[in-house]
Structures are given as structure tokens and as C-alpha cells.
Amino acid sequence: MATATHLVTPEDAQTAAPLESVVVRFAGDSGDGMQLTGGQFTLSTALAGNDLATFPDFPAEIRAPQGTTFGVSAFQINFGSAAIETAGDAPDVLIAMNPAALKTNVGSLKPGGLVIADEGEFGARNLAKAGYESNPLEDGSLAKWQLIHFNISQLTLDAVKPFGLGNKEALRCKNMWTLGLALWMFDRERQPIEDWLTAKFAKAPELAEANIAALNAGHAYGETAEIGGQLHQQHLDPAPAEPGLYRTVTGAESLSLGLVAGAQLAGLPMFFGGYPITPASAILHHLSRLKEYGVTTFQAEDEIAAIGSAIGASFAGSLGVTSSSGPGIALKTEAMGLAIMTELPLVIVNSQRGGPSTGLPTKTEQSDLYQAVYGRNGDAPMPVIAARSPADAFDCAIEAVRIATQYMTPVMLLTDGYIANAAEPWKVPDMGGYEPFPVRFHDEAPAEGESVNPYARDEKRARVWIKPGTPSLMHRIGGIEKNVGTGHIDYAPENHQAMTEMRANKVLGVADSIAPQDVCLGEPGGKLVVVGWGSTYGPIHQAVRRARRRGLDVSHVHLRHIWPLPKNLGDLLRSYDQIIVPEMNTGQLKTLLRDQYLVDARPLNKISGQPFKIAEIEAAIEEALS
Amino acid sequence: MNEMTKLTPKDFATDQEVRWCPGCGDYAVLKAVQRTMPELGVKPENTVFISGIGCSSRFPYYMETYGFHTIHGRAPTIATGVKLANPELDVWIITGDGDALSIGGNHTMHVLRRNLDCQILLFNNEIYGLTKGQYSPTSRVGTRSPSTPFGSVDRPANPCAFALGSAGRFVARAIDVSKQLPEVLKAAHAHRGAAFVEIFQNCIVYNDDVFASFTAKENAGNQLWLKAGEPMLFANGAKGITLDREALTLKVVDVADGDWEAAGVLVHDPKNKAVAHMLVDMPFGAFPMALGVIYDDPRPTFESAVVQQNAEASAGKAPDLQALVGKGQSWMVTKEPHAI
Numbered sequence: 001m002a003t004a005t006h007l008v009t010p011e012d013a014q015t016a017a018p019l020e021s022v023v024v025r026f027a028g029d030s031g032d033g034m035q036l037t038g039g040q041f042t043l044s045t046a047l048a049g050n051d052l053a054t055f056p057d058f059p060a061e062i063r064a065p066q067g068t069t070f071g072v073s074a075f076q077i078n079f080g081s082a083a084i085e086t087a088g089d090a091p092d093v094l095i096a097m098n099p100a101a102l103k104t105n106v107g108s109l110k111p112g113g114l115v116i117a118d119e120g121e122f123g124a125r126n127l128a129k130a131g132y133e134s135n136p137l138e139d140g141s142l143a144k145w146q147l148i149h150f151n152i153s154q155l156t157l158d159a160v161k162p163f164g165l166g167n168k169e170a171l172r173c174k175n176m177w178t179l180g181l182a183l184w185m186f187d188r189e190r191q192p193i194e195d196w197l198t199a200k201f202a203k204a205p206e207l208a209e210a211n212i213a214a215l216n217a218g219h220a221y222g223e224t225a226e227i228g229g230q231l232h233q234q235h236l237d238p239a240p241a242e243p244g245l246y247r248t249v250t251g252a253e254s255l256s257l258g259l260v261a262g263a264q265l266a267g268l269p270m271f272f273g274g275y276p277i278t279p280a281s282a283i284l285h286h287l288s289r290l291k292e293y294g295v296t297t298f299q300a301e302d303e304i305a306a307i308g309s310a311i312g313a314s315f316a317g318s319l320g321v322t323s324s325s326g327p328g329i330a331l332k333t334e335a336m337g338l339a340i341m342t343e344l345p346l347v348i349v350n351s352q353r354g355g356p357s358t359g360l361p362t363k364t365e366q367s368d369l370y371q372a373v374y375g376r377n378g379d380a381p382m383p384v385i386a387a388r389s390p391a392d393a394f395d396c397a398i399e400a401v402r403i404a405t406q407y408m409t410p411v412m413l414l415t416d417g418y419i420a421n422a423a424e425p426w427k428v429p430d431m432g433g434y435e436p437f438p439v440r441f442h443d444e445a446p447a448e449g450e451s452v453n454p455y456a457r458d459e460k461r462a463r464v465w466i467k468p469g470t471p472s473l474m475h476r477i478g479g480i481e482k483n484v485g486t487g488h489i490d491y492a493p494e495n496h497q498a499m500t501e502m503r504a505n506k507v508l509g510v511a512d513s514i515a516p517q518d519v520c521l522g523e524p525g526g527k528l529v530v531v532g533w534g535s536t537y538g539p540i541h542q543a544v545r546r547a548r549r550r551g552l553d554v555s556h557v558h559l560r561h562i563w564p565l566p567k568n569l570g571d572l573l574r575s576y577d578q579i580i581v582p583e584m585n586t587g588q589l590k591t592l593l594r595d596q597y598l599v600d601a602r603p604l605n606k607i608s609g610q611p612f613k614i615a616e617i618e619a620a621i622e623e624a625l626s
Numbered sequence: 627m628n629e630m631t632k633l634t635p636k637d638f639a640t641d642q643e644v645r646w647c648p649g650c651g652d653y654a655v656l657k658a659v660q661r662t663m664p665e666l667g668v669k670p671e672n673t674v675f676i677s678g679i680g681c682s683s684r685f686p687y688y689m690e691t692y693g694f695h696t697i698h699g700r701a702p703t704i705a706t707g708v709k710l711a712n713p714e715l716d717v718w719i720i721t722g723d724g725d726a727l728s729i730g731g732n733h734t735m736h737v738l739r740r741n742l743d744c745q746i747l748l749f750n751n752e753i754y755g756l757t758k759g760q761y762s763p764t765s766r767v768g769t770r771s772p773s774t775p776f777g778s779v780d781r782p783a784n785p786c787a788f789a790l791g792s793a794g795r796f797v798a799r800a801i802d803v804s805k806q807l808p809e810v811l812k813a814a815h816a817h818r819g820a821a822f823v824e825i826f827q828n829c830i831v832y833n834d835d836v837f838a839s840f841t842a843k844e845n846a847g848n849q850l851w852l853k854a855g856e857p858m859l860f861a862n863g864a865k866g867i868t869l870d871r872e873a874l875t876l877k878v879v880d881v882a883d884g885d886w887e888a889a890g891v892l893v894h895d896p897k898n899k900a901v902a903h904m905l906v907d908m909p910f911g912a913f914p915m916a917l918g919v920i921y922d923d924p925r926p927t928f929e930s931a932v933v934q935q936n937a938e939a940s941a942g943k944a945p946d947l948q949a950l951v952g953k954g955q956s957w958m959v960t961k962e963p964h965a966i
Contacts, residue, residue, distance in 0.1 A: 047957050192955065238959075247956035257951055264947055271711050292940035293950070296710055296932065301736040305703040308696070308733075312676075312707025315694055316715065320707065338697050394951075428952040451641070468692035468708070468715055471671045476640075476687050478695025488642065489687065 020236060021080025023088030024182065027105045028097030030063055030073045033175035038075025039423070040179055040196065044188040045079045046248045046425050049238025052079035053538060055087030055611065056421045060278070060361045067121075067129040069100045081237040085538035087422065089613040093185075095178055097121060097152070099130035106142065114146045116181070116231075118174070120153030148231055150221075152177055159217035163210040173214035180218025187235045190219060242427060249426040251390040251419035252282035255349065258397025259283075260293045261431065262347075263319045265398065266405045267438040269294040271313030272321045273306040278361045279417040280325045280351040303331035307348070311335060314344040315477070317441060317467035319401060323349035325417075326368050327358065333376055336410055340380045340503065342477045343455075343463045345404035345411075347397075352416040352534075354609045363609030364418035366534045367585035372412045373563045373592065379500050381507040383407070384562040386414040388537035391426040393419060396560060398434065403510055405439050408462040414562070416584075418535045418611055441465050445472035455487040460513075461506035508564050517566035521545060522555025525575035528624050531601065533559040533589055536582050536612055543617035547625075554621050562589070570597040578624050580604050582617050635660040638670060640690045651802035651827035652681060655749065656688055658807040665808070666815050673716045676705045678725035681756045682749035682827070685720040699730025702737035705744055706928075713929045716815075717744040723764040724754050727783050731763075738792040740928040741819045745811070748785055748822065749802075751829035752836050759832035771832075786906035789822040790899070790921060796821035797902065797921040801841050802828060806851060806918065813919045819927045840915040850914040852894045852905070854922075857886040860914045866891030867905075867913075876904045878913060896922040 026041070028034045035056055045052050055076040064071030078088030090110045096102035098121040106115060122135055136142055137149045156177040160170045176197070183190055194212050201208035222231065249257075263270040272295065274284035288297045296318075300306040303324055310320030324332065329350045339346045352368045354360025368375075372384045383403050387393035393415055400413040442464035446452050454475040456464050466473045475487065483490035484498045521544050522529075532540045537558050544556040557572065559565070573579055573593065579601040581590040587603035594601050604620045606612055638660045646652045663673070673691035677683035679698035686693030692715075696704045701719045709717050719737075726734045726748050737744070753771070754760040760773040764785065768777040789797045796817040800810040802825055814821035826837045840848040847861040858867040863881060868890040870877040879889045892901065902921035908914070 043955055047955070049957070049959065241959045243959050245952055245956055245958055247952065247954050260950065261947055264945075269711070271707060273707065290950070291936045292943040293945045293947070296936060298706070298710060298932075300703065300706075301732055304700060305706070305733055305736065308700045308703025309707035309710070311696075312694070312704035312709075313711035314707075315704070316674075316708045316711035318707075318711040334697055335700065342694075428956065431948045431951065467712075468674050469672055469712060471669075474670055474690055474692050476689075476693035476695065478686070478693075479697055480695060 020082060021078055021084060021088070022093070022186070022234065022236065023076065023078045023091045024093045024095070025074055025076040025091040025105060026095045026178070026182075027072055027074040027101035028175070029066055029100065030059060030061070030071045031066060032073070032097045033172070034073045034075050034097070037175040037179045038077060040193050041182055042077055042248060042423050043196075044183060044192060045077065045186075046246070047192055048186075048188055048236075049241075050079040050081060050236055051084040051239035051241065051425060052077055052423075053084050053087045054078075054423045055418065058362055067098055067100055067126045069104050069130055072101045072104045074101070074105060079236065081239050083239065085541050086614060087611065089615050095182065097174065097178070099126045099132055099136070102136060103130045103132065106145070109145055111144050112146065114148065114231075115142060117147070117149040118152035119149040120151040122149075150225075155217060155221065156214050159214050160210040163206050163213065165206070165210055169207075170210070173211050176211045176214040177218035180215040180220075181222045183215075184219045184222030185231070185233060187233055190215060241425075245428040246425050247428055248423045249390050249394075250282070250421060250423045251387065251393045251415055252279075252351075252421070253286055254390050254426060255387065255393040255397050255413070255415060255420075256283050256286035256290075258394040259287070259321055259347065259401065260290055260295060261394070261434065262398040262401025263294065265434055265436045266319060266401055267436070268317075268319040268405070269296070270321060271310060271318040272297045272323070273300050273309035273313070274298070274323050275300050275303045275306045275328060277303075277325045277328045279353060279420045280323045280328070280349065282420060283323045283349060283351070303328040304335060307332040307335040307346075310346055311339050311342075311344060314339070314346050315342075315468070317465070319345065319347070319405065321347045321349070323351070325351050325353050325361075326355045326371070329368065329371060330375075336382065337376050337378060337380050338479045339410040340376070340382060341479045341481075343408045343503075345408055345465070347400045347404050347411055347413060349413045349415065351420045352414060360609045362417065364416045364535065364611060365584050365607065365609060366414070366416055366536070367588065367607070368414065369533075369562065369585065369588035369592070372414055379504060381504045381563075383409060383411045383507055383510050383564065384414065385411065385560055386534045386562050387419055388534060388558055388560070390419055390422055390424045392537075392560075394426075394429065399560070402437050403513075406437060406462065406513070407460060407506060407510055408465060409507060414534060416535050439465065441467050441470070443470050443473065451486070453485070453487050455482060455484070460509055461502060511561075511564040511567050514561050514566055516568040517557060517559065517572055519555050519572070520558050522548065524555075524572060526555055527553040527576065528578045528580065528621065529555045529557050529573065529576040530617065530621065531557045531559065531573070531579055531581050531589070531593065532583070533562060536584065539612040539614045539617050540582055542614040543621060546614065546618055547621045552621060552625050554625065559589070562592070565596060570599075573597055573599050573601070578602070580620055580624055582606070582612060582620070584612070633664040633670070635664060638663045638690050640688055642687050644688055645684065646681060647831050649830040650681070651751065651829070652685070652749065654802040655747070655807070655825055655827060656685065659689070659747075659811065662808040662811045662815075666812065668716055672714060673718070674708055675718045675720055676701045676708065677720040678722075678730055679756070680722040680725045680754075681829075682720055682722040683725060699725050699728070700733060701725070702730065702733040702742075702746075706737060706740075706742055709742055709744060709929045710932055713743070713933055717742075719744055719746045721746065721748050723748065723750045723752060723762045723785070727785060727788065728763045731788075734788070735792040738789055738794040738820050738822060741793070741795060741925065743819055743927040743929060745814045745821045746823065748824050749827040750785055750824050751827045751833055752782075753829050753833035755829050755832055784906060785824045786822070786920060787903070789824075790903055790906060794822045795819045795921070795923050795925055796919070797906065798823045798919045799826070799915070799917045800824075801826045801837070801917065803841070804917075810918060813922065817922055817924055819924050840910070848910075848914045850916050852896075852916060852918040852920055854894055854896050854919070857891045857893055859886060859891060865914075868892055876908060876913070896920070899923065
């Protein structure tokens, strides 16, 4: 999904040969270390210069009963020598560590794809737990795929024997054996993984050595085993990329870094109030380690205290930030109203997950758009922006801080479980290229005979920000309606009308400071536009690219600013004959666009907790243009 | 403050018209606070009053300091952010029995256990005033109100017992119109850490005279004012509190001729938490109402620990944003596509 960094122009996209890419899925029991294996394979892929996108898919349960289908944890990676923007529709290779992993994942494997299974785990008990009546490795039921099975468990035990580990600990090295095999399959260096293992087990060198031995054994197995044509080595050339320094980044990481960068560009210390919730907690974890950047983190007693403390910190002159996921955002709603009413800067990050209620805590969805734009009591306008990819979350976080501090308003930053957990290569930004937007606190005492007016405004309608501790500017703010001129309590009808309009117009005015909406693939005007927001970027972009390559007149428009919308968006949308809006919800942006522009935006919805497949969007494009 | 003109109570009053019901106990508390502030030697600009929702929570609008009238029950959360963002500020939380113990009970507990340096003034009138008279979490069983026309059936919370149980390190009680209120406020301010003060406040409209059994002039003998190092005497020194060593409970004893030692009357030690628990739990009627500073035993505050940890974690690390964004395992892409 590293679109910002790859040199693929729309022309390239139309002329390039079919992409050379491979999709691999590692699947095993929750305790098998599949996420770790996937993460390290991702790193080796990035170091080999391939572009990539990943999709970690793990159960909500911390440790579901071993061997069960609901305890299966999977990690999918799509990598290749051209731009990769999704984790791939269907795997080419499935590595299944037990029967449950095979059962839950084999159905999505491409016909003719390769299954590698650990036969050591296919005993009667595990087969029964997965609901197999006979052993699929032997009964021919996997005939439409290529199947290789060997006893990875035993091979691992043999490899780590010299280190004297207990049986359980020794079997834990299975994932490194598997990773070693995968590294051989795709012609990868082992050294970075060995370095990582040495560092990880610095306090238990025998574990480091055992894991490295398992890694090497897996690699050697690939090299020497005579399995025939099925298991062969593949080499993918590095993807063409803009020169520069790269690293892999997950959305949670880049968003955290963006918040830190935003606070620095605003010249403010940052206060982050959070409460643990999946999948938002990673942001709290990342920021807790960055104290030298003027970051104070506070794990509050609940979601309300998390936002309350952030509002208090903003009142005291820090950049207040809070973060959560749908259910937690719901709890913060009343306090958001307070921040809107008192016009304090605040960034609220929502890492969306499947809802409503507890819903699908570890699965992705983009069903909180209504909640973000409309979901508060009263006329409570708030800017909303949405990140499209892990790397994009960095710039979106800076943008959220800019709007919050320049307009004295809470801002909601939407990301989702997919973006938060997925990794992609990221071209390390040059921080010198970002324009600072320093905050200026109001500190001039009022003239003789005049009183302090905390609701005095600048040309953008942003009210003054006065830090407690500033002499002669003592004032009181609060959630009760205030007089438009003085800031004192005022319930008068005409005053409420004036203040409500003031708040609405201030937020609409944010549109003056954002770039006009661009067309990210295709051209303004034409037969069809696919409009997206958030993490559907990858599949929409690839689907539009494929359709255009086949000569279809279709363009891709992807929104970062959900509220207020870019000023030219209405005209842009009206320049196409048809509009399709793919969303991982039942049609929320679609409603917003219809409401704002009276256009015939048609929904394409997927609410399964899984990202869109390219093919699903491609099919919708074809249908619209047929 | 030495070089400055001494401030007066007027310097702490805003020009806003006070809008409580005539005769409300809140006026007395407001006056007591405004009278106390100059004696604390604090600067108005370094003082922040933060309130939730309810009659008492209008308080900040009347104090010429920084103020934040927040949302119901959440004042401790906003106060926590204010204090962590700027530990130099002197933070006062103004709350009521419904605000602090019903909707905001969770936050009250956590601000106390964390020991944020602040003063918490809980105006307890045992009723919801602003919403027109429903019973509150401190209302006695049988309280008749619009929502409990046949009398309330749930047992009340004891604010000071709640504060002690939440690991509060300063717990005091006072009465809205009492002359001792400023002294209690001063002690609360002097305590570094969360200082919890329950103020019995008369709601003249919905719960008039609910505390008269110990606040009325003729019932002053039912007030036990505690002072560090002094015997626990009440009823003009005719009675005292002693320890029933067999039952491990407190007991009222008669004191003859002022010889409290002979009667075994306890001397108040505000650091004795076990006795503090017993004092706040004394059933009124058989016992007097314990007032004044019941417990005062400071320990390091939350914000000082946060500041210290932030400093230690940052020590020797120069913030370098460019280095931060490039951290981790990275690789260079040169002009030519490269292979490792």
C-alpha cells in the first residue's frame, strides 16, 4: 500500500505487464507464534526490496483452547516486484501448522495453490477438534491444491535437541523452522532474523541459539529435501521505488509518530489520555515510550476519564489527545461535546473495528463514520479526517493536530483495525519539509476597564487560547452556552442561534485550509468514479488500475477530509456519469455524499470484518460500465 | 507574595451575579473560600477551580481565578489533565453528593487512590437540588422525593468512609456555616496530595434542616471537632470518645471535672488510619458527628511521580524527530533497484 513512495504513474499502471507478486498466508494456533513469524518474514521481504502489504488476522480470545478453529491466528503478506497495495485477494501459499488452521484457511487458497502442512500435528485428537472425520492430508480432499506435508514438529525437535530444552519449549521453535523454510523458498537473507533473535533472547542465549538452529534447519530442509517440483525456490526482483531511506511501519506506529511530529510542529507538549481497547491500545503503547519528546501518557480509569484528562490538559496549554475504538468513542461522546462547546483543541483517534457493541474486536470495519460526523447530542460540528494506509496515518495525524490547534476544535482522526495492525514499507519523511504551525497563546492583559473575553476570535473564528497561570487573564469556561460577545453564561434564544452558527461556520471554514480534492487515478470527469475513504484505498486503487488497463473509463477519488468535505468535491463528483462508493459498512459515506451534493452515489458494501478483495470492486466496476 | 499588596476576599470574587437560591448553604461556602484564599498566599492566576454539574458546580463562575465548569461527575478527570499538564497550578475540585458519588463515583475513587495534588470540596446536601429534589446516594433510607414518593429503600454512601476506602490521605468534614470551615480549608490546602473535604451543606428548598440534629445551635453539643494532639471531647467537654479495647470499637464516655485522662479519652492522631475509619463510621445519635481534619497523612503525589518518571525516562536522550521517524530496521533504496 506504499503508494506515496512508488514510482507507478497512471500510465505505468495501464501499460505494465501483469504484476509479479506472491501472497503467502501463515496460519496456526494462537500459541504458535504466527504473528511473530509473519512480522519477521515481512521484515526480510522489505529488506529484499520488495513492496508489500500485510494482513494480520487473529482471534479476539487471548488464548483460545489449543487446536480449535476459533483459536486460529493467521498472517497474510502480499509482496512483489511492483507496487503492492493490498494484502492480496487469495493466497498462493498456505502454511498450515495444524488441522484447524488448514480447515479455516484452505478455502481461500487459489486453485492450484500450495499447501504446506505440519503432519506432526495431524493426530486423531487435533483432527477431531478441527472437525475432520478423516485426515485431509491423506484422504484426497485437498486434490485441487498442491500439497506438501512433513513432520515440522519432529524436524524442529531434532534440530533443537542439542540445547536441552523441554519438549514444550522445543516445540515453540516450530515457527522459526517454518520461517526458515519460507526464507529459503523466497531466497531471503537469514542474518537479520538471527540478529533479531539474538537481541530478543539476550537474557536466555540458549533460546536464541535453539531458535536460530530451528531457522537454519528449516532453511536447510528446503535446500536439500528432494520433494520434487512442488517446493521450489522463487526469486522476486526488488520493486522500483523512489530512492531514499525506508522502514516498515504499522498504522499504529506511524499515527503515533505523526502525533508527536504534529505536537512538535505546533510547539506544544503532548498529553495522551487513553484506556486499553483493541485495536487502539498500540497507540498508547508507542507513545508511552516517547517521553523525551514532551509526551505525557496517562492510562485512565475509563474512556471518559481518558478524554476528560485530555481536555483538562488542553485547557492547561498542552495538546490533548485521546484514542479508542468504537465502543470507547461512544463513551467519550459527552466529553467531545464539552470540547466543542469550550472550543479547546483535542485530537480523538478512532481505530474502528466491527460493531455495534463489542462486535468484532479484532476485525476491521469502517462503520463509525456516522458516529464521527453526526454522533453527538446538539448541533456539535467536528472536523473528521481518515487515514488511507499505515504510511498515510503519519500525515493525517499531523493534519489533525494542525486543524485542532489552528481552529481551536476537537478533531476526529479515523483509522481502523486493518491500518493499525498492517505493515507496509514507508519512505522515512524529511521532517524539514513540514511547515511548522506554532501556537500562540493569548497573553495580553485586557485594556483598563475592559474584561477578559475568552471567546474573542481570530479571522478563522478560532477563539483565543489562554493558559491558566497567565496573570490578568483569569476566566471561566464550561459546557453551558456562553455569550457570543463576552463569554459569560447566556441562555438567550438569539445568542444560542448565533453561537450555534458560529461553531458550525468555524468548522466549515476548515475547508479553506485544505487542498482541493484530487483524482488519485484517472481523470476529472468520465463515465464512472469510485469514491472511497480510509483503508479501502488499496483494493479500490488496484481494481481501478486493472479496469483502466482493460480500457474502462473509471477513476478513483479517495477522501482524506470527511468533514468538512473539500470545496470542489461536489463539482468533481458531478463530472462523472456514475458514482460507486465501496465501504466496509452499510453505506455511510454514500449517505453523506447524497446529502451534501444530491448526487446518485451508489453503495458497494462489505461488512464481514475482512477487507475488500480487488476482484470484488473490479466486478462492481464492470457491472456499472456494462 | 511579600512584595505584593495582600489580596482581599474581594479580589477572588467575580462580577457575576450569584444565582443560588436565597438562603442556600453554598453562599456560606463561597464566602468561606473567598475569605480563605488571601490567607493561603496564592495567586489567582495560578488557581483553577474545576467543577462537574449540579448546584455546587456553578461555583467556579464566582471565583476570580481560572475555572472550568465541566460535565456531570467528570471534574476529577479534567483536574487530572490540568495538573499533569501543569503541576504548578493549584487545583480545586468542586462537587456534590450526586456528582462525586453517583455518576462520578469511579473518578472520585481514582483521583483519591492516585493521590493527585488537589482539594476536593464535596458539598453534601443529601439531595439532588438542580434536578428538583430527587434523593441522592447520601440520602438516608426513607427519604421521600419526587422519585421516591414512598421513601427511598437503598442505603446511603458515607462520603468520608468512601474516601478513606479509596486510599485518600486527607479526609475532613465541615459545616457550610461553621466558623471552623476556613481552618479546615487551610489544612486541606496545606496537605500535598488529594485532600477530601465533605461539607454538610443545607439545601433550603429540597432538604432543609436535614443536618439540624448537629448543626442547629441547640445541637452544637453533638459536634466532635477533632484537633491533632487534643482529646476527643464534645458536649462542652462533658463527654469524650474512648476505645472499647475488648470490642475494638469507639465508645462515648462521660468526663467528670474535665479529667479526660481519667476517663480514658483518646487523643486525636490524624495519622492513625484505623481510628479515622472508626470516627467516620460512628453511627450518629449514639455518637456525635466527627468534624475537622479526621485523617491527614501525606505521601508522594501522582503528578510528582509522573513528572519524575518522565524526567528519568528522558534523561540523556535528545529529542530528534528525524532520528525517531527513521528508527527501527530500515534500508536504503538507491537509484538502481538493489538486491541484498
